[in-house]
Amino acid sequence: MIQQQVDLRRFNTFGLPAVAERFLALTDEAQLTDPLFRQAPDLVLGGGSNLLLMDELPGLTVHVQLSGVTWADGKGRYRVAAGTDWNQFVRYTLEQGHSGMENLILIPGTVGASPVQNIGAYGSEVAEFITTVHAWEYGVGAVDLSPADCAFGYRDSRFKREPGRYLITAVSFDLSEPRALKLDYGAIRTELELRQIDQPTASDVAAAVTAIRRSKLPDWFFLGNSGSFFKNPVVPRPQYEALHEQYTDLPAYPIDDTSVKLPAGWLIDRAGLRGTGTPRVGTYARQALVLVNRGGATGRDVLAFSTQVQETVAARFGVQLEREVQLIGRCD
Structure with a gap:
């Protein structure tokens, strides 16, 4: 159901006052078959972590609330719904013993937003792990895009350069192959030394990155x-x-x-x-x-x-x- 004049303060990590003229929560991919999605809404919101909202947002704002993680094969390949919290997903992969994304821990936002910005930190980018971006192409329907289709760049992608063409519904990742730990970025080695860890695991790196980020970045819930x-x-x-x-x-x-x-x-x-x-x-x-x-x-x-x-x-x-x-x- 479309709501009118919705305050978006709690939907952006800056906590900025902004009012959506119309607002729709997307909780099921079946909603995308509605004629409403033959063209792009004026704004698609995920975690609201990389946005600077002005006071009034005319038109339709869609908040993606699709969530869930599916194992494709039980060996490190995942399909993750777009509204899933990014940090929770990274922690989940580590709990399952699948390394690779430990340097990307504690980045705010949702999984669906990660390819748009090609999020990155401490020498890693999400594009390294993506196999498919599942999306709804307005006026066309459901499509699957390969990494080459996504045209990833530094904090950039096709989705960023072609706004209004796609709504990302899920992202598939491959963490099945062991990867070398990336330790030579930022203060990771220094943090590991402080913890007296000379043979770190992926979880050790994740803990180090978490500590570094928390020492530098304020919790958006409070600031x-x-x-x-x-x-x-x-x-x-x-x-x-x-x-x-x-x-x-x-x-x-x-x-x-x-x-x-x-x-x-x-x-x-x-x-x-x-x-x-x-x-x-x-x-x-x-x-x-x-x-x-x-x-x-x-x-x-x-x-x-x-x-x-x-x-x-x-x-x-x-x-x-x-x-x-x-x-x-x-x-x-």
Whole structure:
């Protein structure tokens, strides 16, 4: 049943006030055969963890509440409904003895949203494990897309580049093959050393990543946020080398012979913006990459402050930051 004028504050991790003109909870794939889904709704919501909502959302908002995990073969292949909590799914795979996604633990959001953003952390991306994205193509019907069909990129995918074409209903993953642990990203090795673990398991890595994330990222239930607000920028190698001459402690992650990825959090922090802001919105005191709702913030407040951050970093380093969150609604 379609509801009218629904407050979406509890449906986005920023806790921003936004009102959906019309709202529908999608609890069964059979609902997709309704003529309503011959064309795309104005907004499809999962966990609301990567969105910046403005005050009013015209048209129809669909909240995906499909949930459940199915084993395809009992050996590490899963089909997971789109509305399933991502973190709970990762924990479940580890409990079943299937490693691989331990570096992606504690990322907020739902399984259905994971391919859209091609979520990643600590050297891993979800695209590494996806075999099929099951979706509803508006005006066509149910379709299955391979990883090649999804055109995954850094925090990018076909679903992000072609909004309004698909509604993801489930995602299939393959964790059947053993994978080498990824330990050389962030502070994973340091955290393992603090725990006196010299031969870590996947569960040990997951525990280390959980501890690191909790030390840097606020719990959105208590302090609204969307996790990392900006993408890590990729710059030409000559630009990086010029910056490194001036800032010798600048971390960098080479992409290839011509480009280098820089940590956005470091740039924001070094620009003197960590912990700054207004009474309603600002950067998190422990991690400059995270913007937080300090209380009573609106989408417009967050957008305005994020623009200030971009301008300050560009003026200081000549690097343009790109928002990782998706801007939804009217911002005029």
